[in-house]
Amino acid sequence: IGNLSNLISLFLQGNKLSGFIPSEIGLLRSLKDLDLSNNNLIGSIPTSIGNLSNLVTLFVHSNKLNGSIPQDIHLLSSLSVLALSNNNLSGIIPHSLGKLGSLTALYLRNNSLSGSIPYSIGNLSKLDTLDLHSNQLFGSIPREVGFLRSLFALDSSNNKLTGSIPTSIGNLVNLTTLHISKNQLSGSIPQEVGWLKSLDKLDLSDNKITGSIPASIGNLGNLTVLYLSDNKINGSIPPEMRHLTRLRSLELSENHLTGQLPHEICLGGVLENFTAEGNHLTGSIPKSLRNCTSLFRVRLERNQLAGNITEDFGIYPNLLFIDLSYNKLYGELSHKWGQCNSLTSLKISNNNISGMIPHQLGEATKLEQLDLSSNHLVGEIPKELGMLKSLFNLVIDNNKLSGNIPLEFGNLSDLVHLNLASNHLSGPIPQQVRNFRKLLSLNLSNNKFGESIPAEIGNVITLESLDLCQNMLTGEIPQQLGELQSLETLNLSHNNLSGTIPPTFDDLRGLTSINISYNQLEGPLPNLKAFRDAPFEALRNNKGLCGNITGLEACNTGKKKGNKFFLLIILLILSIPLLSFISYGIYFLRRMVRSRKINSREVATHQDLFAIWGHDGEMLYEHIIEGTEDFNSKNCIGTGGYGTVYKAELPTGRVVAVKKLHSTQDGEMADLKAFKSEIHALAEIRHRNIVKLYGFCSCSENSFLVYEFMEKGSLRNILSNKDEAIEFDWVLRLNVVKGMAEALSYMHHDCSPPLIHRDISSNNVLLDSEYVAHVSDFGTARLLKSDSSNWTSFAGTFGYIAPELAYGPKVDNKTDVYSFGVVTLETIFGKHPGELISSLFSSASSSSSSPSTVYHLLLNEEIDQRLSPPMNQVAEEVVVAVKLALACLHANPQSRPTMRQVCQALSTPWPPLSKPFSMITLGELLGHGGETT
Ligand SMILES: *[C@@H]1O[C@H](CO)[C@@H](O)[C@H](O)[C@H]1NC(C)=O
Ligand SMILES: *[C@@H]1O[C@H](CO)[C@@H](O)[C@H](O)[C@H]1NC(C)=O
Numbered sequence: 001i002g003n004l005s006n007l008i009s010l011f012l013q014g015n016k017l018s019g020f021i022p023s024e025i026g027l028l029r030s031l032k033d034l035d036l037s038n039n040n041l042i043g044s045i046p047t048s049i050g051n052l053s054n055l056v057t058l059f060v061h062s063n064k065l066n067g068s069i070p071q072d073i074h075l076l077s078s079l080s081v082l083a084l085s086n087n088n089l090s091g092i093i094p095h096s097l098g099k100l101g102s103l104t105a106l107y108l109r110n111n112s113l114s115g116s117i118p119y120s121i122g123n124l125s126k127l128d129t130l131d132l133h134s135n136q137l138f139g140s141i142p143r144e145v146g147f148l149r150s151l152f153a154l155d156s157s158n159n160k161l162t163g164s165i166p167t168s169i170g171n172l173v174n175l176t177t178l179h180i181s182k183n184q185l186s187g188s189i190p191q192e193v194g195w196l197k198s199l200d201k202l203d204l205s206d207n208k209i210t211g212s213i214p215a216s217i218g219n220l221g222n223l224t225v226l227y228l229s230d231n232k233i234n235g236s237i238p239p240e241m242r243h244l245t246r247l248r249s250l251e252l253s254e255n256h257l258t259g260q261l262p263h264e265i266c267l268g269g270v271l272e273n274f275t276a277e278g279n280h281l282t283g284s285i286p287k288s289l290r291n292c293t294s295l296f297r298v299r300l301e302r303n304q305l306a307g308n309i310t311e312d313f314g315i316y317p318n319l320l321f322i323d324l325s326y327n328k329l330y331g332e333l334s335h336k337w338g339q340c341n342s343l344t345s346l347k348i349s350n351n352n353i354s355g356m357i358p359h360q361l362g363e364a365t366k367l368e369q370l371d372l373s374s375n376h377l378v379g380e381i382p383k384e385l386g387m388l389k390s391l392f393n394l395v396i397d398n399n400k401l402s403g404n405i406p407l408e409f410g411n412l413s414d415l416v417h418l419n420l421a422s423n424h425l426s427g428p429i430p431q432q433v434r435n436f437r438k439l440l441s442l443n444l445s446n447n448k449f450g451e452s453i454p455a456e457i458g459n460v461i462t463l464e465s466l467d468l469c470q471n472m473l474t475g476e477i478p479q480q481l482g483e484l485q486s487l488e489t490l491n492l493s494h495n496n497l498s499g500t501i502p503p504t505f506d507d508l509r510g511l512t513s514i515n516i517s518y519n520q521l522e523g524p525l526p527n528l529k530a531f532r533d534a535p536f537e538a539l540r541n542n543k544g545l546c547g548n549i550t551g552l553e554a555c556n557t558g559k560k561k562g563n564k565f566f567l568l569i570i571l572l573i574l575s576i577p578l579l580s581f582i583s584y585g586i587y588f589l590r591r592m593v594r595s596r597k598i599n600s601r602e603v604a605t606h607q608d609l610f611a612i613w614g615h616d617g618e619m620l621y622e623h624i625i626e627g628t629e630d631f632n633s634k635n636c637i638g639t640g641g642y643g644t645v646y647k648a649e650l651p652t653g654r655v656v657a658v659k660k661l662h663s664t665q666d667g668e669m670a671d672l673k674a675f676k677s678e679i680h681a682l683a684e685i686r687h688r689n690i691v692k693l694y695g696f697c698s699c700s701e702n703s704f705l706v707y708e709f710m711e712k713g714s715l716r717n718i719l720s721n722k723d724e725a726i727e728f729d730w731v732l733r734l735n736v737v738k739g740m741a742e743a744l745s746y747m748h749h750d751c752s753p754p755l756i757h758r759d760i761s762s763n764n765v766l767l768d769s770e771y772v773a774h775v776s777d778f779g780t781a782r783l784l785k786s787d788s789s790n791w792t793s794f795a796g797t798f799g800y801i802a803p804e805l806a807y808g809p810k811v812d813n814k815t816d817v818y819s820f821g822v823v824t825l826e827t828i829f830g831k832h833p834g835e836l837i838s839s840l841f842s843s844a845s846s847s848s849s850s851p852s853t854v855y856h857l858l859l860n861e862e863i864d865q866r867l868s869p870p871m872n873q874v875a876e877e878v879v880v881a882v883k884l885a886l887a888c889l890h891a892n893p894q895s896r897p898t899m900r901q902v903c904q905a906l907s908t909p910w911p912p913l914s915k916p917f918s919m920i921t922l923g924e925l926l927g928h929g930g931e932t933t
């Protein structure tokens with residue numbers, strides 16, 4: 001390439017170029033524009049680049065370049081744009097960079113550059129964009145930055161910068177974007193910030209900024225986004241903020257702010273997102289908020305806001321999430337909340353609210369979370385709450401509610417947490433609890449519930465925590481409680497329960513904590529760790545419990561056994577002749593049965609249990625055994641949850657995959673007929689994206705399934721192998737996502753009866769030689785689910801199981817949707833998203849967490865870094881796929897799309913991106929479905 005000495009432009013961006021940039025590039029002395037971006041180039045930028053003195057634009061971003069920025073870069077005296085973002089560059093930003101007097105844009109984002117920002121940067125008087133986001137820069141922001149009068153956008157967020165914000169920043173009058181969040185900046189916000197009249201977005205969040213908000217901030221009339229959260233800012237919110245009439249997003253949370261909220265907030269009527277939680281704000285909620293119909297998300301929890309809540313709030317058609325908990329609001333709840341048609345979360349716990357729960361709340365049908373705990377609410381629980389079909393958290397404990405639990409609660413089949421503790425509720429616990437098919441915790445403690453515990457509670461097999469203590473429950477503990485195999489904590493103390501602990505309790509192997517004290521119970525304790533380890537306090541004051549525990553009497557089993565034994569001997573002596581006759585009879589019968597069993601097994605080995613359907617009858621048992629060389633490990637191509645997979649070549653040359661099942665338990669093959677008919681049905685499914693099941697064989701020595709063979713193996717294998725992952729480009733990956741979606745949509749919506757997979761993971765999405773996805777093991781997760789009395793075994797793979805069902809065998813097609821979301825993210829991120837999922841959705845479960853930082857993660861940084869970032873239409877498709885995947889991970893199964901909807905969304909034309917791919921954050925892709933929006 002060095003010979004092309006007259007070359008003016010060299011554009012090689014967006015290819016798959018790898019290897020080093022040849023130093024001969026320095027011979028192209030006429031070159032003006034060089035674009036090598038979006039390739040897989042490695043090594044460092046050659047110093048010879050300094051010879052290209054005519055260069056105007058240099059784009060080498062989005063490669064895998066390492067080493068430091070060459071010193072000689074300052075020789076490129078005509079350079080206007082220098083883009084080095086998205087590489088692994090280390091070392092410092094060379095001081096000599098300040099000599100590039102023509103530079104208008106400097107992009108160094110997403111590297112590992114360290115050292116401080118050189119003050120010589122102040123010489124770049126034509127610079128309009130300075131992007132230093134996500135590096136390791138330390139030291140303070142040099143005051144010389146203030147000389148960059150042309151600067152339009154400055155982003156140095158996510159570094160390790162210290163010191164205070166220089167006052168000279170006020171000179172940057174053209175600045176529209178100033179992002180310096182996620183550093184360790186201290187000192188106060190200089191009042192000169194108020195001179196930045198063009199500013200549109202100001203983000204100073206997540207630093208150590210002290211002092212108060214300067215009143216001059218009111219001059220920034222163009223501001224649409226202002227983030228000051230997670231600092232140590234004190235003083236009050238300046239009233240001048242009312243001039244920020246274009247503000248759409250204002251975050252002041254987690255500071256030390258005092259005084260009142262600004263009275264004239266939302267003057268422009270465009271405020272959507274307003275957070276100030278975790279401060280010391282006092283006074284009442286400003287009246288101006290009442291008419292702020294643009295509101296979308298409000299978080300004011302953990303302050304000392306007071307005032308009459310009846311008057312403070314209006315009707316907000318767009319409001320999705322509001323948290324006012326831990327304040328001092330009083331008065332009654334307004335019935336207007338029922339008219340907030342978009343509301344999914346209403347949290348007003350720990351205030352001083354009185355009166356009744358307005359029955360109109362039942363009209364806010366999108367409501368998913370209602371938390372009114374720790375107030376002074378009275379009256380009955382309105383039966384209209386039973387209309388809130390999407391509700392998954394209902395927390396109204398610690399009030400003065402009375403009356404019965406409305407029977408209409410039986411409609412709330414999506415409930416995950418129900419807490420009615422510490423009220424004055426009475427009556428029986430309704431049988432309708434059986435409808436709570438997703439409930440994880442039920443707390444009815446400290447009320448006046450009477451009668452006996454309904455046996456129907458045994459239907460709530462997802463239950464992990466059950467607290468019924470301090471009530472007036474009578475009768476025996478229903479034996480159905482033993483069906484709650486996910487139960488971890490059980491508190492029945494301070495009731496009037498009698499009788500013995502049912503023997504079914506022996507099945508509660510997940511139990512870790514129990515309390516049955518202060519009842520009338522008697523008899524032996526179950527042989528469970530939770531009881532053996534229980535302190536005496538948890539068992540005391542009963543009628544006659546016994547067991548091997550300090551404080552309890554040992555069970556007197558020996559004596560009783562002795563009595564029985566004695567009786568038996570007498571009987572024996574009296575009936576020896578009869579007995580010997582009977583026992584001979586039994587022996588004879590047994591022999592007969594056994595010999596018949598052996599016979600039937602012999603027959604079965606050869607015909608009955610052999611059920612393989614080749615198109616041409618080529619697949620005989622012997623051929624499979626030969627093809628795998630009697631399951632020789634050298635033909636092993638993988639292991640799955642239920643068995644080991646072998647490759648077998650049949651005499652005809654056809655290659656199949658044979659999954660040899662782990663040793664089978666007798667129980668699961670019991671209903672062989674039903675099993676065979678289901679295998680038959682599965683084997684008849686023909687879909688491009690589903691691995692064909694040819695048949696099944698169960699014999700005394702071997703049980704195996706025979707499948708279509710997939711050349712490329714599992715998605716997991718490909719993603720975990722660097723070379724293969726690089727081959728597996730964005731277009732192929734998006735096709736795999738579509739293929740998976742097609743397969744699941746077909747099984748869920750086009751099959752009769754619909755089939756649920758139950759165990760979608762990257763392990764059982766297989767790829768053929770063309771990288772077309774084929775979902776394997778459809779239906780077999782259920783067929784092969786081992787003995788269900790073993791509580792530790794559930795269908796599904798850890799890391800892919802929908803949260804609501806991790807411990808419960810109740811499965812519907814939304815479980816598959818969740819797993820599909822995980823595998824889609826895994827395909828695009830190149831690795832299992834792991835903790836990311838829980839962190840992204842974490843603020844859905846805890847009201848106290850500040851906006852999570854994962855929310856601000858850039859998509860561009862999360863996608864598989866082994867590939868160069870997607871461009872143009874492919875980038876748009878990646879965004880759509882990630883967006884859909886996140887929708888599939890919604891904590892509430894009902895809010896997840898169906899697989900059919902996913903397919904439709906994946907096949908409709910993509911909207912063009914509203915901003916550059918590299919600037920899209922994960923939070924933005926969460927859409928309006930999650931409250932963290
Ligand atoms: C840069 O990458 C090359 C090629 O991958 C490697 O050989 C070299 O050690 C790396 N250098 C540094 C400083 O990391
Ligand atoms: C709160 O305001 C409502 C409506 O103005 C009023 O009826 C009620 O008495 C007030 N409550 C308190 C405790 O001041």
Ligand SMILES: *[C@@H]1O[C@H](CO)[C@@H](O)[C@H](O)[C@H]1NC(C)=O
Binds near residue numbers: 328331
């Ligand atoms: C709560 O409100 C009642 C009146 O409804 C009042 O008497 C009481 O002092 C308030 N408590 C607190 C802690 O504000």
Ligand SMILES: *[C@@H]1O[C@H](CO)[C@@H](O)[C@H](O)[C@H]1NC(C)=O
Binds near residue numbers: 470513514
């Ligand atoms: C059960 O309830 C009692 C009485 O309210 C309480 O002291 C105890 O901490 C509770 N135990 C458990 C395990 O929840």
